Amino acid sequence: MIQFQHVSVMNLENAIRGARNPLSSWDKSDSFYNDDGEFILGDADLNLACRLAKAGSDHRKFIRQIFVSVDITAPLYWWKEFDTYKVGTVANSTSTMHKIHSKPITTDDFSVDHLTEASAKFFDIIVDYLESVRLEYMETKDKAMWYDLIQILPESYNQTRTVTMNYENLVNMYHARKNHKLDEWHAFCDEFVLKLPYAKELIVIKDED
DSSP states (O other), rough: OEOOOOEEEEHHHHHHHTTTTTTTTTGGGEEOOTTTTTTEOOOOHHHHHHHHHHTTTOOGGGGGEEEEEEEEEEEEHHHHTTTTOTTTTTEEEEHHHHHTTSSSGGGGOOHHHHHHHHHHHHHHHHHHHHHHHHHHHHHHHHHHHHHHEEEEETTTTTTEEEEEEEHHHHHHHHHHHTOSHHHHHHHHHIIIHHHHGTHHHHHGGGGGG
């Protein structure tokens, strides 16, 4: 399970202006804001953006200035893989350490949509035990119970992070993970990346080379 909320794309206007800096061709810019306040690349600017994107990372530096912010809720096993992308990304997460005991623990807190019937029944036992440990901790404040929660907690536990990255980061993520075994990566590529403005032209462009 993975969810994407509060998606914001920023600085497209400044990025495309910067793309015209090397040839001082600002007078050829034809982008504009529509009635909904969205920044739209004009034909000339889009053509330039596509040519630079196809030319490789050295030439498409301007997409490093297109920023994306998004709240992602995903299981810890997915976040471990996402954390390999450290350069150019920033994330603030909800705190497992400080908040794991703050509300009842239920199966809704975990990504268990692919469990077999037998495993699902076993997982219910784990969740019930975790909840009993949480209740004991709330009553006694015994740190040993808190450690039990932290150390038994399955990697399918869902965590929310507010993530900031740029389009160049997304180029690398998309092409490295689009055929990954985990369904969460397919959702990341198809339900998040591909829905961003000009994703086909500036992120997925390698598929057309």
